[in-house]
Amino acid sequence: MPKFLLRLLGFSFILAAIPVISIGLISYYIASGDIEEKVKEGNMQVLLQTQMRVEQVLKTLEFTSLQYLNSPLVMESMNKDLSVDDFSEIRDLSKGLYNLQTFTGIREAYLVNLQKDWLVSFSIFRQFSTFTDHARMASYAQYPNSLFWMTGNLVNNEAQTNLTEATSEGTNSSSKVIRMIYKIPIPTKGQPKGLLIVEIANSELKELLSSNAKLGEVFLVNRDGYDFLAEGNTSDSNRAIHALVAERIIQTQEESGFFNADVNGEALGVTFRSSPYNGWLYVSAVSIKEITQQSRKIAWITFIVCSIIFVLVALFALYGSRRMYSPIKRLFEFTKGIEVEDQDNKDELVSIEKRFSTLFSTERRLQQQVIGQFSQLKEFFMLKLFAGQLSDSDFAYRSQTFGYPAHWKRLGVLAVQIDSLQETRYREHDKDLLLFAINNIVGEIISREERFSPILLDQSQVTLLLSSHEHEAQLKQQFYDIAEQIKAKVHEFLQLPVSIGISRPFERVTQSVLAYGECLEALKCRMSLGQEIIIHYEDIDAGKKMMEVTVYTQLKLMEDQLGNALKAGDQSAVDMIFDKYIAAIVEKGIHFNEYPVLMMQLIAKVFHLVQEQGGSVKHVLGKKATIEHFLKLTTLESIIKWFKAELFEPIISFSNQQAESQYMNIANQMIKLVHERYDQEISLEACASILNFHPVYLSRVFKKEMKVNFSEYLAEYRMNIAKTWLENTSWKVSEIAERLNYTNTTAFIRTFRKIVDMTPGQYRDQYNKDL
Structure with missing residues (x-):
């Protein structure tokens, strides 16, 4: 058998075995991991859905209770000494409590007046001090929060017995409950006037928990680590799981997660979620044995499938190797005529490689030639021009090579410099990179027909412009428009303050050196005119004449900006603007004796701002915030400290307090x-x-204070009024809609159904049926 054919066949078998074995192993581990991940995700979704169901019920009850407490009936009753003779009012209070039943799990509700010593529930009215659960309920007034939930072994046997006797119903007096307690009024500061206590049976809340046995058991744990919904010995085993969960939360600071644990000799996968709403912990525990049971089935299936695939791939490799070798054999025979070293090599592919290597060696050498850096040569050419190392004839000859324009009427130079890196996100070492970015921006903004290659020279970005205009005013406007566009784009992309100097127009390209010097001379006017300017060289003298007017105009503008920042209570903006204000005075060379005259206007503006917000200057700013004290200051540092400590800090604090109370x-x-x-x-x-x-x-x-939109609050309130009218009157739905200022009865019914989850007619029928 030929050497290469043997290698190809062996390699094909190995190539078939490695992927099949690897795929089998990877598939098994991935499938096993996916099963565990799906169980984790499934359990987490179950816990999330369970949490959402439970908290939706609790939040709905809280919101309904809050509406009841904010009703005029309850607010007025809190100030009255009610007795059994006040039957009508007690009936209305009891009916309002009855309406709190957003779901069937509410066992009982109590409206307690601590000051007037009376209690109203679904069906009884009595003195609060004579109520059997009086001591426990009275202790709720000492809790710090206006709203809280009580869980655990809350079994009010005596109160439940009294309720059973009063209503002649056979309620189980030993059923455990969860209590929601609202302090009245809301919010409560100090001792409350009364309490609203709503009891939910544990059994009803437990029905909201998931009962999917395949995904494990779901249970609830309160802040004290107690499974308040558990029955019998279940609580003890759940407590062990909760201890592990609590330890996990402390170690990882996670609010939700999954981990494996050994509880009472059984390996469990524990999923948990901590609720930020009320601190309850939702926990699910599933047996690891059940999770991995399907993985073993997958292992056997994967082994059988991979074995079949391996046999098929091996047969295909044998057939394919013989077919693949046939063109190599023909190519080997075809290249026998090319003479190379070691003609007797038995490896056909090595022989073919050497023969082709000989043929293409020359082409490979040609492909390794160095490609010239054309753009760098163009930049070097412009640098020589601004260095004065080129004559007019040299420039005309070489510019054709780089494709530069050969005809123009007038030329001009723009020099862009960064004003300052203070108060920006950049540092001094970023300056070179920023100039490079500005150079790229200039190259993108100005078309190739209007410029030569932009370059970086010292601390400036320099561009040689060309124009078809001859009139001085047109040239000046064209160069200014380009400069304004550059300045705007740099600010947009880099948020960087820059100034641009513009030379006088000229005709000969070798005058670029003098024009660049004019740009630098124009940029020196920043010392008097400030930052972010665009200035022509010929305007320097006029700028000097306007310097004094510019100083006072600039200070007046910063005074207005400082007043706006103080009104907004923005400490950082105040410090930034005031630092600029002081710098403007110092940089313009104003004598120290003139400082008080300039700053008196700023002090008067600050005093006026305090009075506008309804404050007293003496009360808000203090004793040191006076003109007399200011005139005694002798150094610039003391003046700056006085402004910041005696004026700015107190007024910012006062503005923030006024905004919060408003x-x-x-x-x-x-x-x-x-x-x-x-x-x-x-x-x-x-x-x-x-x-x-x-x-x-x-x-x-309104959204910030009430946590709900104005339109939603108005609709909720109107629908509550509509429910009262549907219960107590025989008015038609159209009449109720008209009384609530709904011109369209259909719109009223749609809103009612959205909020109450039924139509007005269905609500009235259900209410009459319950009666």
């Missing part, structure tokens, strides 16, 4: 308008007109 007041006024005008045309724009604020501002403030 937000809450505005939100309360908007809520009051909704409660008073729900049956009228009330909108965000109407509130803005009444309160004298912009609608967008009111929308942002």
Whole structure:
């Protein structure tokens, strides 16, 4: 058998074996890993869905309870001494409690007045001090939060017994419950007036947990590590799992995750999620044995399939190797006439390689020639021009080689320099790279027909421009427009302050050296005119005459900017603008004796700003913030310190306090308008007109304080009024829609169904049926 054919056949067998074996092993491990990952993902999704179901129920109950507490009926009742004679009002309070039943799991609800010593539930009214669970309920007033949940072994046997006797129902008095407690009023500061206590049966909440046995058991653990929904000995085993989860959370700081653990001799895969809403821990535990059971089946299936594939690939390799060798054999016979060393080599492919290598050696050498760097030569050519090392004839001859324009009427030079890297995101070592970026921007902005190659020279980016204009005004405007475009693009892409000097127009290209010097001379005017300027060389004298006016105009502009920053309470912006203000005074060479005259206007503006916000200058700024104290300062450093410490810091703090108190007041006024005008045309724009604020501002403030949009709050309130009318009146749906200022009954029904999850007619029928 020929040597190469034997190698090809052996290699084909090896090539077939390695992929098949590798694929089999990889497939098994990937499939096993995927099964475990799917179980992890499935368990995590189950926990997420369970958490969402449970928290949706709890949040719905909280929101419904908050609406009930904010109703005028409850707010007024908190200030009354109710007795059994106040039957109508007690009935309304009890009916409101009954309406809190967003799902069937609510066992009981209590409205407690701590100050007036009375209690109302679904079906009873009595003095709170005589209630059997009085001590425990009274202790809730000492908790710090206005809203909290109580879990654990909450079994109010005596209260449940009283409720059973009062209602003549056979409720199980030993059923465990979860309690939601609201302090009244909301928010509560100090001792509350009353409490709203809603009890949910543990059994009802447990029904919300997932019951998919294949994905493991799901259970809930409270902040104290207690599985408050467990029954019998289940709590002990769950407590062991919770201890492992707690240790995992402490080690990794993860709010959710998966890990394997050995609990009571059984290997488990534990998935957990920590709820930021109420601190409960959702945990699922599944047996590792069940997870890996399917992996063993996959291993056998993979082995059988890979064995079959290996046999088929081996047969194909044998057939294919013989077919593949036939063209190599013909090529070997064809190249026998080419003389090379070691003609007797038995490896056919090596012999063919040597023969072809001899044929193509010359071509390979030709392909290794060096490609010239054309762009670098063009840049070097322009550098020699600005260095004065080229004559007119040299430039005319060599410019044709680089494809430069040969005809123009006038020329000009633009020099771009970076003003400063302070207050930017760059550092001094970035300057060369920034100049290179500016050079690229210039090359992109200006077309090739209007310029020669842009170059970097010292600390400047320099461009030689050409123009078809002859009139001085047109040339000046053309060069200025190009400079303005460069400045804008540099600011857009690099956020970098630059200034641009423009030379006088000229005709001979060798005058570029003098023109570059004019650009540098023009850029020196930044010392008096400030940064980010575009200046022509011929305007230097006029700029000197306007220097004094420019100083005071610049200071006046910065005073206005400083006032706006103080109003906004932006400390960083205030410091930045004031530093520029001081630098402007110092850089213009103003005598120290003139500092007070210039700064008196700034001090007066700050005092006026305090008075605009309703504050007293003496009360807000303090005793040292006076003109007399300012005039005693003798150094620039002390003046700067006085402005920042005695003026700016107090007024920024005062502005922020005013803004925070205004937000809450505005939100309360908007809520009051909704409660008073729900049956009228009330909108965000109407509130803005009444309160004298912009609608967008009111929308942002209301959303921030109430955590809900204005339109959603208005719709919710109107639908609550509609439910009351549907329960207590015989008005038609169209009449109720009209009274709530809905011109279209269909729109009212659509809104009611979206919020209540049923039509008005269905709601009235269900309410009458419950009665």
